[in-house]
Amino acid sequence: MHIAAYIVLALAFAISNMLLFRRCAELTPIRLTRGLGLTLCVAAVQTALFLLGMVLGNLLRFELPDDSAAFSTANAMIFLGLDIFVMLRMLLPHLRREPRLPLFDLGNGKATIAISLTAAINPLLVGLGAGFVASSADIHKLWPIAMLVLLWIFGYWGVMLGRRKVAIRPVRWMVIAAVMLLGVGIAAMVNA
Numbered sequence: 001m002h003i004a005a006y007i008v009l010a011l012a013f014a015i016s017n018m019l020l021f022r023r024c025a026e027l028t029p030i031r032l033t034r035g036l037g038l039t040l041c042v043a044a045v046q047t048a049l050f051l052l053g054m055v056l057g058n059l060l061r062f063e064l065p066d067d068s069a070a071f072s073t074a075n076a077m078i079f080l081g082l083d084i085f086v087m088l089r090m091l092l093p094h095l096r097r098e099p100r101l102p103l104f105d106l107g108n109g110k111a112t113i114a115i116s117l118t119a120a121i122n123p124l125l126v127g128l129g130a131g132f133v134a135s136s137a138d139i140h141k142l143w144p145i146a147m148l149v150l151l152w153i154f155g156y157w158g159v160m161l162g163r164r165k166v167a168i169r170p171v172r173w174m175v176i177a178a179v180m181l182l183g184v185g186i187a188a189m190v191n192a
Contacts, residue, residue, distance in 0.1 A: 001134050001191075003143055005184045009130070010147035012180040013046060013123050014154035016090055019170050020119060021155045023103055025162025030106045032159070038112055039155030045116040047148045050127035057131020075132040076192035082129030083185035086122045091178040094171050106159075126181070133188045 021039060030038070061078075062071035093099055102118060104111040161168060 001130060001184075001188060003141070005187060006130075006143040007146055007150075008180050008184050009126060010143075010150045012177040012184075013050075013126075013147075014150040015173050015177040015180075016122070017042065017046075017119060017151055017155040018158035018161070019168075019173055020102070020115070021158030022162040022166075022168065022170075023101060024106050024115070025159045026165055027103050027162075028106050029163045030159070032163070035106070035159035035163075036156055038106060038115075039159060040152050041112060042116045042119055043148050043151035043155055046120045046123045046151055047144050049120040050123040050130075050147065051144055053124045053127025053129075054131040054134060057128040058134065059131075060128075061132040072133075072192045073189075076189045079129035079133045079188050080185040082125050083181055083188075086125050087178045087181040087185075090122060090181075091174055094174045133192070 017039070021035075025035065061075050063075075064070045093101055104115050104118075106115075
């Protein structure tokens with residue numbers, strides 16, 4: 001996978017973070033300094049679980065000892081399947097008539113753990129799929145820092161929007177994130 005694919009994945013998850021923190025900060029406004037630390041914690045957990053998923057996927061991928069590219073199409077199909085599953089998991093709750101989206105009390109310390117784990121399931125699954133198509137050298141590059149920064153900035157932006165109760169169109173934002181995820185999955189299939 002190219003570095004651009006990882007940045008597009010990071011942007012898709014960053015948009016999801018922004019929407020989550022905007023909803024939660026609108027429910028329970030918190031100080032911006034607390035929001036800065038909270039979003040950094042969640043972004044770090046998401047990045048770590050994405051990398052863990054990549055390592056696990058890299059260990060589980062199909063390959064022959066003498067030809068590592070023998071099952072590249074099958075590996076790309078696994079990535080596309082997990083990518084589509086996560087895309088639908090993120091998009092479908094927003095498309096309901098009366099969406100019941102997760103809300104957390106940001107003032108509660110236990111909510112930090114709940115937000116971190118809830119928001120990190122999708123990156124873990126996509127990271128697992130990305131491990132099937134990525135080389136082991138991709139795990140050690142500097143793109144996780146870019147992912148951490150994007151998740152952190154967009155999450156903090158969501159806290160600021162929620163505190164001021166700024167109206168946004170969450171369905172449009174989530175459709176953009178879903179298209180980004182689908183685009184990376186299709187690009188992996190084409191490159192296989």
